[in-house]
């Protein structure tokens with residue numbers, strides 16, 4: 001489906017809007033309360049941006065330090081340039097461990113590299129242990145949000161899904177009963193996994209530790225019991241030290257869920273040591289580039305600050321109408337509209353940077369101050385330079401630019417256009433416009449005022 005078709009489908013789904021409004025409305029309110037109670041938010045986010053910029057500028061040195069310290073702690077470190085290389089490394093480790101079943105803790109990088117499909121293709125049973133990812137797996141769908149992958153589902157839909165899929169489903173459709181049903185289903189599957197696979201929120205360079213955050217404790221339950229723990233992490237996740245990670249964690253939790261800290265924040269440094277009561281026998285860390293070095297070198301370094309909090313999408317007027325699936329890529333919302341063209345190519349994703357009003361709300365809430373509107377405009381300019389826009393749009397804008405440089409002609413054109421448009425208006429609105437049905441099919445167009453802004457300004461109207 002094209003972007004326009006996906007948007008159309010989303011706008012015609014009445015339950016989707018209910019689900020998005022419930023989740024993003026709560027997220028906005030909780031974040032606002034958390035930031036209000038955290039008066040140093042502005043200086044804190046400036047410092048967070050500075051930490052990330054420093055790391056991105058010295059990425060090689062910090063990654064080398066992380067590798068050395070992770071190896072000293074007993075982990076094996078692997079490097080993957082592409083998504084396919086990363087998947088091949090993970091599958092190879094699973095096969096060497098004779099793994100039949102893997103438990104996966106939520107990781108957007110795993111989605112980005114296509115790991116769920118790679119595991120299925122290798123005939124390895126995959127158990128998604130994050131509650132929302134579990135819902136998505138049962139529904140055979142893709143995540144629609146980076147923090148709440150099942151945000152597009154109402155609790156009534158989830159109740160039906162559990163009743164149809166769980167071995168011993170809930171008797172009543174209350175949230176506690178549904179959570180208990182998921183726990184019964186997942187716990188057994190988690191504890192019998194041969195391999196646990198996670199992402200990483202941060203890689204700590206000076207200790208070689210990997211940090212994960214969850215609110216359900218599923219990472220700990222799915223990573224500690226299995227024989228092997230595999231981490232897949234984007235190379236931009238490295239930070240110099242624990243001190244820097246904790247600074248970013250304070251912003252991450254508040255921006256994502258409005259909590260002061262996530263329920264479970266765990267640092268894993270190497271596999272089980274002699275004398276340890278639990279832990280995996282092997283720990284592997286797969287460091288994935290997949291276009292990140294190119295982004296840094298081609299003017300998108302600021303995007304590598306992203307700590308995947310989801311605040312930009314919760315506050316985006318476009319995301320709140322169409323949800324995450326309409327974006328088509330792994331990452332939705334404003335950050336996805338910047339990342340997807342970088343990861344999948346601009347030609348196939350050129351509509352995403354245009355799905356934005358440039359109201360600047362995303363930048364305002366971003367805890368690492370990423371200039372998302374500027375980066376989106378950059379993609380629009382590149383798309384124009386590369387001739388990716390349709391001929392009709394290029395000719396139309398070319399004509400507009402030509403007329404705009406001739407004020408008398410432009411004023412005449414404006415007068416004619418206003419007079420023509422007013423003929424279609426009824427009670428202040430235009431319900432149908434010839435040659436512009438793409439606009440009026442979905443919404444009414446306001447009938448223009450009788451005079452242009454400039455004409456009224458000259459008359460002295462205020």
Ligand code: SF4
Nearest residue numbers: 306307309310312366
């Ligand atoms: S771009 Fe900023 S607001 Fe959006 S997910 Fe990344 S860190 Fe959060």
